[in-house]
Amino acid sequence: MKLRNAIQFTAAAFTLTLLALAAPPAISADKVDPVADEKAFKKFFYDKFPKLKPEDFVNGPYSMDADLYKQWQDKEQFPPYEFSLELGKEMFSKPFKNGKTYGDCFPNQGIGIRQDYPYFDEKEGKVITLELALNRCREANGEPAFSYVRDEMAALTAYMAFTSRGKPFNIKVPNDPRALAAYENGKEYFYTRRGQLNFSCATCHVQSPGERVRTEVLAPALGIVNAMPIYRSEWNGMGTTSRRFTTCNSQIRGVPLTPQDDEYRNVEYYLSYVSNGLPISGPGARP
């Protein structure tokens, strides 16, 4: 039953990808239906894991396995991301050389707003992620940009996620052909196989969540970005969304894009949109 659902879903996804590939690059906006996508995406995961509540999905593999769940509860007593959170809080409140702060760049002084990112900027015609907005804030205030895959960026996003915990993802795809095209491009990236191992994001995180690769339990795509950034024992440190995307691409022996490349921004947009309504749980901890 599980397998049949997976096959039906992936068959549908595959057909969509094929159609997208066969069609000319310009995607006609009337065919893109984010609302229907979100519904089908959630139904697939809810049917596959009937015992889980929707909000359980934001805890990734911990929801899939009783032993792991116990480990996670123990871990949350002394969360391994705490040092990052402390650092992020300190960085966030410390003024730049010009006297301004991160808060000045964001609505509500940057507190409790994680669930609204990424958003589509209609002026620019592109997707703006939280990591990108943070570096733009730094540059606008005369500070050099941080690496997207290192500890400083993880600390800032950890703090911003923490102040937003429990708030439901609230991603909007405006009725603008450019926004719909960005969304569709992200979706296409998500379902397209690549790398020497020939995996798409969906191969692991839609077709195989809850399954183990060696000892590691694969996380479901639903709710996966809600927990970002994450402390990973495997990394011995924190990882941003950018770090997760680039390392995934390396692990499948593909060539990672540059962090915050348009396609990565679009795939984060797609993935966040289909998790709309599920609570922010970041910063997370993962094995």
Added chain:
Amino acid sequence: MSNTRLNKLGLIAGLVLALSIGAAASPAAAQSAAAEGQKLAFDRSKGNCLTCHAIKGGQYPGTLGPELVDIKSKYPNRDELVAIIYDETKRNPLTVMPPFGRNRILTDKEISEVVDFLQTL
């Protein structure tokens, strides 16, 4: 005369030796190919079969694929095994299994060694 006889004896002895080596050679070669295949199957940077399949003798197997057991009775024709490892997407476009031959993760010789190993399971 005695030299000729000795030569003859030597020749016969040599032949016997050669034959016995020859007789032993093919199972021994197959055994070492299977042993190579097992290494490839467990090696993370090569076959890495264990990441997804439970295999006798392998620790901490993954669960994505079926357990690799009774392979010889399930796939009496080794060409079928070679084809699955070479590119399973041909048979099943939605498979998770990487196309080891098509994407040159393993050479033809390495695939053959993995098949030798699988046939011992």
